[in-house]
Amino acid sequence: MNPGTHAFLPTSRVHFGAGSLAKLEEEARSPDRAFVITGRTLHEKTDLIQRIEDLLGQKHAGTFAGMGQHTPGSAVEAAASEAEMAGADMLVSVGGGSVIDGTKAVARQLAYPSQVAVPTTLSGAEWAQRVGVTDEVAGKKSGFADPKAVPAVVILDPEATLFTPEELWLSTGVRALDHAVEGFLYGGEHPITDVTGLEGARRLMDLLPRSKQDAEDIEIRAELQIAAWLAYFGPLNTPMGLSHELGRRIGASYGIPHGVTSCITLAPSLEVMRGQINEERWQRLGDALGGEPAECVAALVEGLDLPNRLGDAGVLEEDLEKLAAEYGDSEGEALEILRLAY
Numbered sequence: 001m002n003p004g005t006h007a008f009l010p011t012s013r014v015h016f017g018a019g020s021l022a023k024l025e026e027e028a029r030s031p032d033r034a035f036v037i038t039g040r041t042l043h044e045k046t047d048l049i050q051r052i053e054d055l056l057g058q059k060h061a062g063t064f065a066g067m068g069q070h071t072p073g074s075a076v077e078a079a080a081s082e083a084e085m086a087g088a089d090m091l092v093s094v095g096g097g098s099v100i101d102g103t104k105a106v107a108r109q110l111a112y113p114s115q116v117a118v119p120t121t122l123s124g125a126e127w128a129q130r131v132g133v134t135d136e137v138a139g140k141k142s143g144f145a146d147p148k149a150v151p152a153v154v155i156l157d158p159e160a161t162l163f164t165p166e167e168l169w170l171s172t173g174v175r176a177l178d179h180a181v182e183g184f185l186y187g188g189e190h191p192i193t194d195v196t197g198l199e200g201a202r203r204l205m206d207l208l209p210r211s212k213q214d215a216e217d218i219e220i221r222a223e224l225q226i227a228a229w230l231a232y233f234g235p236l237n238t239p240m241g242l243s244h245e246l247g248r249r250i251g252a253s254y255g256i257p258h259g260v261t262s263c264i265t266l267a268p269s270l271e272v273m274r275g276q277i278n279e280e281r282w283q284r285l286g287d288a289l290g291g292e293p294a295e296c297v298a299a300l301v302e303g304l305d306l307p308n309r310l311g312d313a314g315v316l317e318e319d320l321e322k323l324a325a326e327y328g329d330s331e332g333e334a335l336e337i338l339r340l341a342y
Contacts, residue, residue: 006192007236009129009150016156016225018218024055024092027116027153031090033061035083037103038094040065042120046163052094052118061086067095067102070134070141070252076102080109090114093151094160096172097123097258104131104149115151120164121172122228123258124179126154128235134252141252147236156229158221166215170304171259173208173224177201177300178247178262180231181270181293183238184285185277193234198288200231205289205300212304242327242334243269249323256313263306264313268340270294272333310342317342 015023028034034056036049043049043065053060064079083091083106091113093103100117107115108131117126129150132143161169180201187193204227211220232238246269247261256264271294274282282293289296301308311317320342324335 001191002189004190006190006234009127009147009236010152011127011150011154012152014154014156014229017222018157018159020155021051021118021157021160022055023155024052024116024118025057028056028059028090031059031114033087034059034090034092035061035086035088036063036092036094037067037079037083037099037106038063038065039067039096039099042095042163048120048160048163049094052092056092059090061088067099069098069255069257071098071102071105071132072136073133074136076105076109076133079103080106084110088113090116092116092118094118094120096121096164096168097125100125100151101131101133101143104146104151105133105143108144108146108149112148114153116153116155117151118155118157118160119225120161121168121259122176122224123172124176124228124232124235126151127229127232130235132248132252141248156222156225158218158225161221161225162216166212167306168257168259170208170212171257171263171306173204173211173228173259174266174301174304174306175259175262176228176231177204177297178243178266179228179235179238179240180204181266181285181297182241182244183232183234185273185281186241187238190234190237193238196230196233197238198284200227200229200233201285202288203227204231205296208300209303241269241273242330242337245327246323246334246337249326250310250315254314260307260313263301263308264310264341265337267294267298267301267308268337270297271340272336310338315342
């Protein structure tokens with residue numbers, strides 16, 4: 001084994017399994033004023049936010065329900081202003097990656113109050129130190145990396161995901177697979193994340209079709225939450241590849257959800273980058289996925305009835321060269337991936 005280093009992020013507790021949302025009451029005992037950040041749909045069309053406010057009880061100091069897709073900068077500023085006015089010393093994010101990223105950005109602005117994340121998708125933002133915020137004028141996503149902005153507490157309650165639309169739930173599962181695949185291929189040999197990443201990938205390949213077949217199965221949803229966690233178990237130690245990088249760019253520019261961008265870019269990126277991957281690691285990935293990696297991913301996406309073409313998602317063919325030109329030394333590979341994905 002080669003010598004190495006593993007850097008830990010500040011997640012201190014993970015509550016998981018059906019009913020674990022009740023742990024929020026316990027987590028709110030020490031802070032004085034808990035502020036909830038979520039999106040409009042969860043707030044207006046479900047009872048989930050009301051349940052969370054009830055668990056917080058007298059500690060509940062307010063709710064911001066305007067965090068939109070791809071984390072608009074204006075929403076971050078508005079949420080930070082409201083949380084500051086409320087005197088928040090605890091932030092509770094409830095939603096997908098955009099909401100959780102937005103809450104991390106708010107936490108940074110407010111000098112890092114405690115955070116609890118309640119994810120309702122499989123995107124994995126709760127584990128990561130990277131935060132993406134969209135500049136609405138430029139139509140591009142930028143952001144920062146800050147380990148101190150990572151939520152200390154994560155609650156993985158599958159019952160909280162029942163409100164998530166099918167396409168969002170399943171496509172963020174492909175996003176989790178993207179984490180596992182690119183983390184394994186580009187993170188370098190690692191005795192911990194190699195194991196967790198490949199096991200996460202194996203479970204996602206098995207569980208996502210089962211979740212499509214039985215969307216109400218709480219146990220499968222709980223297992224998927226663990227699979228997505230395994231897939232991104234060491235985000236500080238697992239750099240991503242062109243599928244992720246292209247996804248961030250086209251997602252913010254064209255309003256395509258990041259789960260869908262992975263559905264579109266992961267299989268083509270594997271096909272293009274095949275020749276640059278160590279044969280032994282490629283074989284190990286294939287063993288976890290159940291065959292040739294690019295083919296397995298493409299078949300999974302098709303079987304889940306998820307979008308898999310840039311053209312169908314509103315990207316113009318004449319934009320491909322301009323998009324690829326932003327990737328410097330990787331411009332050629334980026335353009336080939338985009339053309340295959342079109």
